[in-house]
Amino acid sequence: MFILDRILPFIFSYIRPFIKWFLHAFTRLSELQRICYGARAGASRTSQVERSLTLSKRPQIQRLVLDLDGAAPYVNNEELLEFAPRAARIVMQAKRIKHNVHPDFARLLGTCVTSIWGYRRLMHQVEQLRAEKYDSDNLDHEEKLLRLWQLLMPETPLTGRVTKQWQDIGFQGDDPKTDF
Template sequence: MFKPFIINSSCGGYFFYYVRPIIKWFLRKTTGLCELQRICYGEISGTPRIKAVEQSLAMTRSTQIKQLMEHLNDIADNKRFTGANEREILRGAVSTVLLVKKINPRTHSQFVTSFGKCVEQIWGYRQLTAEVEDLRRTAFDSDNFEHEKKTV
């Protein structure tokens, strides 16, 4: 297994902004894989892969993927990333990336699974933080039986 070559923002502003797309293009042409595929195939499962996917998505220049991320952020922030809805959202997110990046899902079924798990973790965590923040902001109300029950 190869270690993915990922260009990140710590490389410097000018270099990062202008040279990174050239390196990504070169790697896409030589490996036949986009950056997300190189991450999902080359990075170990768990936090390292999820963080690398999140960073790659955050640095995208693709308007379709930026729109997808805004949509996923909205869903997670409004706590709608749950149940059967979650499966449909994941399917749609993975399908969007497959179309934009021109990835054949039959050939790259491992990517579909790995990337789907990363999306689930990234936006599941975002929703969890939104839920915790809502709980933190809820003031104690002594007239509310549920609040009183929790103090015992």
């Protein structure tokens, strides 16, 4: 099984360009167009678009992916929505896709681009929150901890900040800060 896991991707990496060339020659559509027009909307299409963009050999698309990867963690929602038209413009230029012949392509690709880099931005934000250490001197952290108690045990008042009551909601000791 180990050999198959190593050999098949290696073989696929050499066969993929020929398959792409063959399909492009007969359909007159790029891989991204075939995905956007043929794959079911949602996660299936988005993951295929992500894979295609990541494996692209075109320098403009490689640069685009690097730029979006670098910017995604730090943009707001408005800026994230600007990724879609930019990506569509660059891909259509690199692949020589005419907008008047394929008017839906930019919209379909843009939806996937927004999902891909929106998800990457979310992963970055979650990782930042996960990496933040609990600080008992931070009033915001303490308020969140007390709010957690109030939401989980609304009928039971907390007798103190350090108490065995915390074990009732799954903390291991008397002081919940030791679990973080």
